[in-house]
Structures are given as C-alpha cells and as structure tokens.
Amino acid sequence: MDDCIFCKMANGEIRPDxxxxxxxxxxxxxxxxxxxxxxLVIPRRHIGTLNELxxxxxxxxxxxxxxxxxxxxxxxxxxxxxxxxxxxxAEAGQSVFHVHxxxxxxxxxxxxPG
Ligand code: 5GP
Ligand code: ZN
Numbered sequence: 644m645d646d647c648i649f650c651k652m653a654n655g656e657i658r659p660d661x662x663x664x665x666x667x668x669x670x671x672x673x674x675x676x677x678x679x680x681x682x683l684v685i686p687r688r689h690i691g692t693l694n695e696l697x698x699x700x701x702x703x704x705x706x707x708x709x710x711x712x713x714x715x716x717x718x719x720x721x722x723x724x725x726x727x728x729x730x731x732x733a734e735a736g737q738s739v740f741h742v743h744x745x746x747x748x749x750x751x752x753x754x755x756p757g
Contacts, residue, residue: 644689649683649739652685668706669685670682670684678749678752680720680746680749682745683743683746685742691741692737692742694731711744715746715748720749723749725747726752729742
C-alpha cells in the first residue's frame, strides 16, 4: 500500500523508534503515547483491519502477541501487568488502517475502557 504510513515503516522508508522486529513483525513506540509504555506491533504485510484476517493468518496473529510478550519483558512491565488491544473500524476509534496491536503499560489501566 503506497500511501500507508505503517507500510512505510515496515519497508524502512520511515524509521520509527523500533523496539522489536523479525521477518514478519515490527514493533515501535507510539507517536502519541497513552501510557509510559505504548508500543504498536504490526505485521510487515499490509492488512487493513482485523476483519480482513483469515485462517491462513493464524500464525501471524500469534506472532503479534509473541512480539507483545517480548516487548513487555524488555520494558519491565510483564509482571506488573499490561494491556494489549486492537481497534477495529470507526466505532472502536481505529485511525490507521494497517492492523496494529497496542501494548500499553507502566501505569494502572482502567476498566471498562472509554
Ligand atoms: P488506532 O487509533 O488506529 O488504534 O491507533 C493508531 C495509533 O497510531 C495511535 O495511537 C497513533 O498515536 C499512532 N500513530 C499514528 N501515526 C503515527 C506515526 O507516524 N508514528 C507512530 N510511531 N505512531 C503513529
Ligand atoms: Zn500498510
């Protein structure tokens, strides 16, 4: 996707503050952090929303969460606790249409979410 900012990060055109990467997944700090740790984990391949994932993406989805686990360990929040979430489409507040898993921690999270 030529005009997708997260694709530009995945292909190296834009270099965000990367905290984890492998052949399929990239994790970087959110530009507008909502917690002391706020990292986005993305698939390198463009997938617009959670709705577009299919059975063949099962391993990739698992890799997003394994990367989140690595990030939480590295950030020192794994034992204290952290939140992972994916916003899907308008009512959830999705603003970048390339699937991304938020990893939030370093402060107490509230429930229910806003
Ligand atoms: P969404 O609202 O789609 O779930 O989350 C999009 C996230 O991407 C937001 O938290 C926003 O701050 C972050 N974001 C948007 N543009 C950029 C960018 O250019 N760089 C980084 N690092 N984060 C971005
Ligand atoms: Zn993309």
